Amino acid sequence: MNQEPEFLAKGHDPADPSPWLALYLDRSTPLPDKVKKAWLTDSSCASRQYLLPFLRPLARAFIILIQVVKTFLPRRWSHSRLLHRILAWGLKRFVSPEANWLILRHFHLGAQALAFIAANSPVQITTTPLEPMEIDDLKDELFVKHDLNLFNFVIRLNQALRDAGVEMHAPPTVDFSMLRDPPIRLEDMPQGKLNFLDLQSAIELFTPLYQLMLTDNDFWRAANSLQLDETIGIYAAKLLGAPQHLILVNNSHPLVPMSTLRAGYRLVLHGLSTEMLHSLLMEMKAAQQGGEPPAPIA
Template identity: 55%
Template sequence: MSHADYYNQMPHDKNDPNPFLAIYLDQSIPFNEEAKAAYLKDCSSKSRQFLLPVLRPIARMFIILLQVFKIVVPKRLTSSRLLHRILYWGMRTFVSPDANYMILRHFFLGSEVLQFIRDNVPGVHVEMNPLKPTNLEPVKDDLFLIHDLNLYNFVINLNREIRAKNIEVSKQFPLNFGAITSTPIPIEQMPNRWTNFVDLTTAIECFTPVYQLFLTDNDFWRATNSLQLDETIGILASKIIGNNDRLALINNKHPMVPLTTLRAGFRLVLHGLATEQMHALLVELKQKQAS
């Protein structure tokens, strides 16, 4: 049974309606149906219901303690290679299949959204470094760090081109959807042992202090501040498609107002959902333009 079939075949009890069924059936937010169902199944897990309330405050306490530690010894215990080996081990051993599926989709979709913007700003030549993992092995090769660097480098290089060539980002027609995959993303089967039970939100909250520990203070701040670029990417895409109705769905707001690292885990979940929603909108527009 597919993730979508899980909800499509779910019976409805009017005296005890399932809140996740209501959200799944709602079509007001653009979202790939299979990914939406996987995410909502993950949200309804026992892990998120019982583990998250316990582990979130502990993880945030460690963020505060590590911030103090990094002030005193900013370069100690830093190793991106070791960090990503630990993340890979944690994802393979403890994270649920649905959560791993959503994480890998994020890298895939994020790369396509950036390339879509590049392809629809005539006159710019920005080198891309797309990340399209289909299994967990690429995590070991600095996948998370490269994802953050790609985002910053894209924004910097695109805007340098725009400034140097006096280009205005504007509505394009027809739109170039060559970068957007409208068929199922080819994510392989994820590990599904008895230990793979931790939901997406809980996993991110627990991984965040680990991320902080093995990165320099500068790298960790840069990574968390990258979440504020959601609105930047949303505005660029909205100018290109000529519609900004969906910008209200972006919750990581103004990039000139950096936030503290304390709620980075929660904001990272919002970042992932914003990417899913943007990509789903582009798939929808691609299909309409093709017809």
């Protein structure tokens, strides 16, 4: 895992500049170097370049086919626990270390983002953090629970705000205490000979399976949860008194759900926006404590 990705090992050639090196060196977005390095290593791999263009249309065709098939299945037909066991098995055996690391990080970052909003909102609200330490922890239906957590949080928060007759606003002192770098190590991820599949290809492959083995209601809720990126971004911006940070959240309006055919691509954007929101909050935490923002880790 200490081997440098090609775009870093090769260096800069002015006659043939690497777009991945440009994105890695660019500091316009608030991602730590270790996260950006893993993200771009995954994005520049062979499976994403050569396999994804074939997988994506096939996966979307299967989504349409499965939707037709499910019209003849019982409405509550669901095998969530089996689904999560298959997903964990596939992640451990076929998905790249970088992709698995980013997936596990996402649960921790999402839990911290909700905890940040809860701690700083003008009303009392509880959260249910999901913080898997290894891939096998996902077997406990964590993907479905992640979606349920998000919708339940938005409902409870806004119900409490309505009952109290208040709006979200910046508190006198912002509490960043719940924010930290997740204790998940890239080198601990599976690194077998078959662990080659990039994040986007894995998501495109798993999305039809997700649709097949969950109820229509669960699948649609999971797809529509991606529209809440902008909602969470607005909450954070109001608490920080800094609406300009919404520039990193761009998934269209939350009141306009998109087709499930693009769920895989939007899920990748969801993961990236969560990483960026967490990075912004970590920088602000460091500034509040009187230190410098976290130093990038190459």
